[in-house]
Amino acid sequence: MRSRIPVVAGAVVLVAAVGTGCAGGIDLRDENGAGISIDGDGDISVGDGSTEVEISGDGTPGSSDGGALVTDELINVATDGGTVTQDCGGRSANVVASGATVTLNGSCALVTIAGSGNQVSVGSATEVSLLGSDNTVHYASGDPVVTDLGSGNVVEEGGDAVP
Known part of the structure; x- marks a missing residue:
């Protein structure tokens, strides 16, 4: 159950940031480029450091x-x-x-x-x-x-x- 806490906390932060209209965007990536980012236009990018999926x-x-x-x-x-x-x-x-x-x-x-x-x-x-x-x-x-x-x-x- 402990392994789910960071994921849930990250999801809450992400929803809170998007819900409040974070105009500058957010970037939740590690030093290898893995993670998620949302820019001010609402463009979403998710990747593992080598492959990116963009919406x-x-x-x-x-x-x-x-x-x-x-x-x-x-x-x-x-x-x-x-x-x-x-x-x-x-x-x-x-x-x-x-x-x-x-x-x-x-x-x-x-x-x-x-x-x-x-x-x-x-x-x-x-x-x-x-x-x-x-x-x-x-x-x-x-x-x-x-x-x-x-x-x-x-x-x-x-x-x-x-x-």
Whole structure:
């Protein structure tokens, strides 16, 4: 039970800092860079000193304003009606959304869309898998393998993403 006390105390400090609107942000990292940081814009970064996971809210490349979790191998986009822009960088991407506009610049491996009414632009993808309905996927270059298990989906060349 003693091992949980620092975790609970850290969570209380984190919630208190976020709840009071800590404008300058907080940085709870050790000398190796492991830990968590939250900047004044609400961007969250968690890492073990070698791998970082970032959730950002400013809409710049490499972040999102709808909600994206980016790791070394995978981009997970979860939003309801938001706009997300990410650089794919050879990663796979999962889009779990409804009514979202998602732009994945560069080259993606597998792009999976689960949800409905999404507009997804991809620079290029090896494969596109659709599990929802009424989604439109545009790819700027290449000829992805398409698996459509939903209904009313469209996958065609074009869109706003940069190859």
